[in-house]
Amino acid sequence: ERAVFEGAAARATAATVLRPTLVYGAGRDQTLSRIVDIARRWHRFVLPRDARGLRQPVHVRDLAAAAFAATTVAATHGQAYALPGGETLTYRDMVARVLAVIEPPAKLSEVPSPLFNLLLAAAHAAGYAQGFGEAAVKRMRSDLVFDITPAVRDFGYAPRPFRPTAEMFDALD
Template sequence: MAGSWGVFGLTGLVGDSLRAQLRPGDPLAWAVTRRPPAGGDRLPWIVGELPGLADPPPVHAIASLGPLDAFTDWFEASSLAPGRVVVLGSTSRHGKADSPDLAERALAGRLADCESRLAACCERRGSALTLLRPTLIWGHGRDRNLARLVALARRWRWLPLPRTARGLRQPVHADDVAAAVLAALRAPEPVPGAFDLPGGETLPYDVMVARCLAAAAPGARLLRVPGPLFRLALALAGRRGPGPGVVARLDRDLAYDGGPVRAALGLPARPFRPGPDDFPK
């Protein structure tokens, strides 16, 4: 196991999962947060935010569970040189690179740029970089994608989808993302590399959504409509509907090879089986 750890993003969705999986012997030296969670836990919080945070005490390993761009900017400006760095990126680096949405293409470009800059910075400082790119993160009622669909289905009692919404997806549970980060931190030796981190099951988009509705919006049903009718409804919805990039990907496969990350970190492959507690009430 690496020596002392410092962690950014320990109060987000993945951060909550990681805190729940901490063991008494895990050497967490500090955790940076803008606002410590309520409840009086005794974790070594440092209150601050990126990019203006002064260098915290040196540690053997740093993990970042938050936005990759903010961490990259901060790490480049810092003087720390930990033995290993474990960060979360996103498969949006691949999946949104050719999006019709300019903002999504810009996001993919920023992710790619940050990966390159962070890799170069770690190489200069002798830090082993483990970059994990999760796919669609779900669980604990805090994701921003599947929960939104469930909320619409609860309100309307039906959810329209184009008939072609069959693109493959691999949702990954927040607990599994946290487990991957911890595996990289706890490993006896660094596990350098950039790894896509999909969930353990590959399924069509409409099947994924149907499972969400069955778990958290019982009685609601999918309404499969022709593509032109779906696009017309979105045009009438205006800004309230999903953007053009989201719609363009509904029939596109966004599936990635999870074999390398599971072999490197010894992770299980959890299927997609959401329950009612995985979505807001």
């Protein structure tokens, strides 16, 4: 971020850094759209029972609106803003909402962590779940929550609550 602000200052221009949380809505994200792909293929999605970390998924259109709004407010120049979604929910509840909207709806299976780890190892051995490792499993249990207050105060950021639809996970061209 410092390099962005220094680069802007060297060019006598302004910069604002926007830090979105878990982005969805264009079918190109690496989290929810990937979950949808797996659930559509297997008609279920497996989570460890302790996947209770908090999330604030943010719709891509809310990010676009925030980017435009921030450019029109001088107070944002030289600042960095977290851009969470309009609702905080557990990882498990977020996944359950996504699975409920795909056709046909996929079943959420929650298993003990040791069994999940065994299933994940088997998936890796079979060539599935590539790029999904121990760090991703740890993140499911971790709270990834950020303060929306500065963005609301400075440029009126108002993200929608997490109400997914199946179309949100189809890649936009």
